[in-house]
Amino acid sequence: MLEPVKIGLLGLGTVGGGTVNVLTCNATEIARRVGRYIRLTHAAAKDYNPALIKGLQQIDKISDDAFAVVNDPEIEIVIELIGGYSPAKELVLKAIENGKHVVTANKALIAIHGNEIFAAAKAKGVMVAFEAGVAGGIPVLKAIREGLAANQIEWIAGIINGTGNFILTAMRDKGQTFDQALQEAQALGYAEADPSFDVEGIDAAHKLTILSSTAFGTPLQFDKTYTEGIGKIEQQDVLYAGELGYRIKHLGITRKTMTGIEQRVHPTLIPERRLIANVDDVMNAVLVKGNAVGPTLYYGAGAGSEPTASAVVADVVDVVRTLTTDPKNRVAPLGFQPEALSTIEILPMEETVTAYYLRLNAIDKPGVLADITTILGDFGISIEAILQKELTTDASHVPIIFLTQRIKEKNINNALAKIVALDAITGEIMRIRVETLG
Secondary structure (H helix, E strand, O other): OEEEEEEEEEOOOHHHHHHHHHHHHOHHHHHHHHOEEEEEEEEEOOOOOHHHOOOHHHOOEEEOOHHHHHOOOOOOEEEEOOOOOOOHHHHHHHHHHOOOEEEEOOHHHHHHHHHHHHHHHHHHOOOEEOHHHOOOOOOHHHHHHHHOOOOOEEEEEEEOOHHHHHHHHHHHHOOOOHHHHHHHHHHOOOOOOOOHHHHOOHHHHHHHHHHHHHHHOOOOOHHHOEEOOOOOOOHHHHHHHHHOOEEEEEEEEEEEOOOOEEEEEEEEEEEOOOHHHHOOOOEEEEEEEEOOOEEEEEEEEOOOHHHHHHHHHHHHHHHHHOOOOOHHHOOOOOOOOHHHOOOOOEOOHHHOEEEEEEEEEEEOOOOHHHHHHHHHHHOOOOEEEEEEOOOOOOOOEEEEEEEEOOEEHHHHHHHHHHHHOOOOEEEEEEEEEEOOOO
16 A cells, blocks of 8 residues: 555544544555555644544644645645634635645635635645535535536525524424524534624625535635625514425525526525425535436535535545546546636626515505505516405504515515515514525
């Protein structure tokens, strides 16, 4: 068997510790697959718990100097698991400059700086692998890039943030408010003390940006990803969605149309019969529609120590397998040859097309419903269903719920501006997009 490949590791936190565990426990099986052993010889971490990491004693050198790892001449592959933008970006670019391959789970880094990093890697003839950055242990990027390479991808819809999915599941199954469900998620360790990246959709937007570019062969464009969180979802919306045969999920959606690419993250009603509608708690799932294969579903743990480490180590295995390959014959980071990336436009949100759930509070008197439907009709918006709740004894307004057919977002924006100005309407109008995923 050939000499072991020497690996440098940046970060010994949750995923870093899991990576050490997986590489140690599965070392022989991995070597059988690759034809040589993979050895972690140099690691850097500011803080870690040795009691939680199996195989730590097999690492030759551990310090708090990350640049010492990327500058170590014996290291062939650097695994970056410290997260964030800086110093992760500087470390990754330095590793590439030193001719080292890079494996990372850092979706924020790839979504924001991936174009620059990939260009640097191409110039040096090294690989950058980032499967663990999207959907944890689910190998969905590999599936799109390689398993579905014969297809034109038509659209992707994914539950790609476990915290948000846990909150929406608790609101549906336990009748909790958003705040109650968030507190439970924090108590269980699923949500951070500052949960904004999860509940505001930023984490999912990082991942969707990567999914979209991998699906359609476009440069990474995080700044053009429409991002909306779940903080405004109320218990009544969960209940009304159920009455209409839908469930609310926080989805990342990207779709190629005749005019451009939709790239959006937001709460979404989906029919409860769909498999993805039944993905609950902290689990992730990504639905990919190819023109030849049809719809395919990828399900599993989207986070966690060893599930994410599974993807990290799989990337290391891929890199080791191709160490002697001509760089021009390797699979490109986004699955398309860099010179063949498309310039197709990412559509602004007002140009996207979907159906809508609308909940508004209206005075219960004759003519109000007619006024609302007239305005919707004026903007070409057809109604699929109406749900009007009974007036309670202590209320002067009644909730009215509309499901519309598919229409361009700017038409809905214009209609709602006129509806909210009616004297009979109070408060904000709740708008949730609807996708059938058929």
